[in-house]
Amino acid sequence: xxxxxxxxxxxxxxxxxxxxxxxxxxxxxxxxxxxxxxxxxxxxxxxxxxxxxxxxxxxxxxxxxxxxxxxxxxxxxxxxxxxxxxxxxxxxxxxxxxxxxxxxxxxxxxxxxxxxxxxxxxxxxxxxxxxxxxxxxxxxxxxxxxxxxxxxxxxxxxxxxxxxxxxxxxxxxxxxxxxxxxxxxxxxxxxxxxxxxxxxxxxxxxxxxxxxxxxxxxxxxxxxxxxxxxxxxxxxxxxxxxxxxxxxxxxxxxxxxxxxxxxxxxxxx
Amino acid sequence: xxxxxxxxxxxxxxxxxxxxxxxxxxxxxxxxxxxxxxxxxxxxxxxxxxxxxxxxxxxxxxxxxxxxxxxxxxxxxxxxxxxxxxxxxxxxxxxxxxxxxxxxxxxxxxxxxxxxxxxxxxxxxxxxxxxxxxxxxxxxxxxxxxxxxxxxxxxxxxxxxxxxxxxxxxxxxxxxxxxxxxxxxxxxxxxxxxxxxxxxxxxxxxxxxxxxxxxxxxxxxxxxxxxxxxxxxxxxxxxxxxxxxxxxxxxxxxxx
Numbered sequence: 001x002x003x004x005x006x007x008x009x010x011x012x013x014x015x016x017x018x019x020x021x022x023x024x025x026x027x028x029x030x031x032x033x034x035x036x037x038x039x040x041x042x043x044x045x046x047x048x049x050x051x052x053x054x055x056x057x058x059x060x061x062x063x064x065x066x067x068x069x070x071x072x073x074x075x076x077x078x079x080x081x082x083x084x085x086x087x088x089x090x091x092x093x094x095x096x097x098x099x100x101x102x103x104x105x106x107x108x109x110x111x112x113x114x115x116x117x118x119x120x121x122x123x124x125x126x127x128x129x130x131x132x133x134x135x136x137x138x139x140x141x142x143x144x145x146x147x148x149x150x151x152x153x154x155x156x157x158x159x160x161x162x163x164x165x166x167x168x169x170x171x172x173x174x175x176x177x178x179x180x181x182x183x184x185x186x187x188x189x190x191x192x193x194x195x196x197x198x199x200x201x202x203x204x205x206x207x208x209x210x211x212x213x214x215x216x217x218x219x220x221x222x223x224x225x226x227x228x229x230x231x232x233x234x235x236x237x238x239x240x241x242x243x244x245x246x247x248x249x250x251x252x253x254x255x256x257x258x259x260x261x262x263x264x265x266x267x268x269x
Numbered sequence: 270x271x272x273x274x275x276x277x278x279x280x281x282x283x284x285x286x287x288x289x290x291x292x293x294x295x296x297x298x299x300x301x302x303x304x305x306x307x308x309x310x311x312x313x314x315x316x317x318x319x320x321x322x323x324x325x326x327x328x329x330x331x332x333x334x335x336x337x338x339x340x341x342x343x344x345x346x347x348x349x350x351x352x353x354x355x356x357x358x359x360x361x362x363x364x365x366x367x368x369x370x371x372x373x374x375x376x377x378x379x380x381x382x383x384x385x386x387x388x389x390x391x392x393x394x395x396x397x398x399x400x401x402x403x404x405x406x407x408x409x410x411x412x413x414x415x416x417x418x419x420x421x422x423x424x425x426x427x428x429x430x431x432x433x434x435x436x437x438x439x440x441x442x443x444x445x446x447x448x449x450x451x452x453x454x455x456x457x458x459x460x461x462x463x464x465x466x467x468x469x470x471x472x473x474x475x476x477x478x479x480x481x482x483x484x485x486x487x488x489x490x491x492x493x494x495x496x497x498x499x500x501x502x503x504x505x506x507x508x509x510x511x512x513x514x515x516x517x518x519x520x521x522x523x524x525x
Binding site: 048093094142143144145146147153154155156157190191192194196214216217218220221223246248249250252 | 305306307308309314318321322325326329338340341343404406407410411412463464465466467475476477478479481512513515517
């Protein structure tokens, strides 16, 4: 965490220097809203119990299995919908600072049926459900270039504070007795953020924008805080019947976001 | 295979340098110093996560066990670049080096046992050669996009101070129980680049560049030692350099 603190301080100093140089210079601000989507939200959503009980060491990817005579369905990685508000500042024509607040949640994928075997002989169907939601506050600095009379392109990088909540559920009514495993993981991370954005001004102060954002980071390993698991059979075939299973997972914040939005500037382009 | 890769790299560089000459173009040269940041160089995230999960589960299930987890590091990047640009074309040769700040370490102490400290050391040195298109907006104000090969030098070392304390724990989870695992290799990948550049003063400009790189080594032989100090050659490891850099640079234009 020490190096993350150093990086945040350096970024803060960079902004202060830019702001001090810009004190007597033209400054323009904009506020905007936007929405978009993020494919493969949360990555493979691996957790310890998926490996211990269901033999998947790659989360969703490894949970997808099929067996002749058993009806299953594909469990797809999550696609998230994202929405946010942003505040942008442009100093000395080119120097760009952006601060935003985003909410992202899974809207597609993450549910289906697979098969598993606790003992290598008997196979059972397993219903799987995954969901993920995230709040994040990215802060980036970079360059914004106006060109022609009605466009701007900006490129910026920085860090975000991200708070995430990941839930999974695995249940089967075919085992004796039936069981249900739930996991809820809440935690935070400081992912690296890089944003490329293009804007087209439909009026002197109003722009439409499209952006590609890249996040890279993870949370630390988080302990499942859900204790409502329903015990079932000896799932990992170790001779003991598990009680409520404690699970662990780190949440992967790495991925891309594609957004479209609208911004209102104080000054005309 | 290595010879083929080196040949490809040299041919790419030669092509990049020859294109302007073939075009009889007169453009501008610039040199730049860059500083930036990346996250998780050499993609050790999954391995770190595995160590951390195993240690967390061990602590949960073993009364009296103590642990300290590893972190996925941020890593500053430093580098330089040489650029040649004419009309709408850009040729860029660069180098950026990244190594996480400080020591990335974690530990696990069995009840009544000795602490086993795990340390991860890694660095990556990349030489991207880029051919791109440039949008000249006004005097030394550009937006550019490019692609090209990257020559990577990579290094990963994982050490354990008392691996015998956690042999069963780590081997059951498929993790190494060696005192030291070390991998080093150079190979060629590729990259995509987006950049923006604005005038600063005189012949100096300020640039921001986003470099996305891809590349994987072949499975590498371990150059480590086991718990008794003997050389070991396993487990093998693939180094993956897939990742993104944001670089901020100051450039100086050289008149020709």
